[in-house]
């Protein structure tokens with residue numbers, strides 16, 4: 001035994017060096033030295049993950065193969081490498097890794113966001129695209145978004161009359177949740193005559209917890225020993241969270257099945273077409289194919305859309321308004337643009353956003369600096385492939401460091417400066433994978449159209465109707481908090497004053 005301990009350091013050193021040289025011989029992408037037994041490169045990776053990985057890439061290169069414990073992880077942080085993965089090798093990388101989050105929150109890898117590339121995923125994606133996220137559907141459900149933006153304006157107006165500061169994180173969240181819930185299940189949680197406060201609180205906690213622990217930074221995913229010894233309690237946390245999520249959705253489905261709420265204004269006047277919510281469509285499909293469209297499948301799809309749609313869009317509006325309050329001249333330019341295009345005799349409508357290029361530049365710049373998916377959602381290779389000449393083995397997890405690409409000083413002048421003007425004339429183009437906050441390719445975000453409409457509409461309206469001020473001398477704190485969707489560390493609390501020229505419109509809402 002003594003001899004074993006004597007030679008242990010030698011064995012470890014031998015393992016590390018052999019491993020390192022074998023990588024070169026096998027033409028694998030570069031990786032920092034050393035990769036330790038058991039830990040791999042985890043000792044080098046600091047949180048938040050996107051920043052920690054950006055530091056490593058700065059030093060070792062924009063295509064890296066890291067060992068997260070026992071799991072090989074390809075980290076790419078340049079537009080050309082991202083293009084190779086998400087365009088040239090799009091199908092190869094269209095899988096998701098088998099992380100704990102996908103096991104628990106993704107209904108054993110069967111939900112839209114976690115399911116492997118294949119027929120089941122294609123079907124879920126088709127249903128969500130056709131039945132809720134297509135331009136046609138979005139147009140049909142336009143009235144819901146108008147209602148909810150008006151409700152937000154009314155609430156802000158009342159708060160300003162009462163000289164109260166407003167918590168814009170909550171305000172935007174509540175608006176987004178109402179929009180999503182009404183489009184999905186014809187139900188709202190906030191507003192006058194709504195008695196669902198407890199349910200809304202429950203769902204908010206569910207979304208917050210999902211974004212906190214639902215990602216790719218759980219140690220148990222990489223170090224089996226952590227799971228076996230239950231050192232990070234992650235299995236338990238995820239199991240409890242999933243129980244709550246599942247229960248919430250099943251109650252919603254049950255309520256819908258027993259009451260089948262009559263939705264107001266369910267026909268489009270122009271076509272007479274019925275405005276079905278997603279849950280109605282899914283329950284109709286269930287009648288035809290009960291084996292496939294189980295309550296669990298229906299709940300899982302609604303959960304993915306609700307969680308993916310609410311936090312991301314809300315966060316973008318919150319960051320954008322925070323940035324503008326810190327940059328009053330940008331805010332003024334946006335307000336002047338709205339006054340010129342929309343005027344002060346009517347409220348801004350979603351359709352106006354197409355004619356407000358500066359507002360769109362502000363949104364693009366916010367998504368560049370604070371992308372809600374800084375590492376996208378992890379992908380995984382389904383077979384061997386090559387990236388920038390290196391061999392990437394099957395079952396390698398892929399992290400595209402979008403944050404690093406979108407904040408790279410070699411690609412962007414003064415990347416940490418808020419300069420919406422940089423998007424003038426080029427906005428809307430993907431510009432060679434330099435800017436892709438919604439990802440791209442087969443697994444790219446299916447909600448981009450809805451998100452851009454809602455963010456533009458919500459943000460444009462708060463700019464048109466109110467002037468904004470900080471609550472104290474200090475600038476709005478722009479620190480990032482922990483969590484999947486890059487939340488602000490501290491919620492945005494601010495004062496709003498209705499603009500005198502718009503008061504007549506606000507008092508009529």
Ligand code: HEM
Nearest residue numbers: 113308309312313372373376377438439443444445447451
């Ligand atoms: C500002 C708002 C949003 C941003 C920045 C955003 C961004 C993203 C990103 C980066 C991904 C991962 C892409 C990849 O893995 O390559 C994604 C996936 C996804 N997003 Fe969004 N998203 C937003 C809003 C929405 C909305 C409103 C919905 C729907 C209601 C939605 C539904 C989804 C779904 C279902 C996926 C998983 C797709 C799949 O795995 O096939 N997102 N989103």
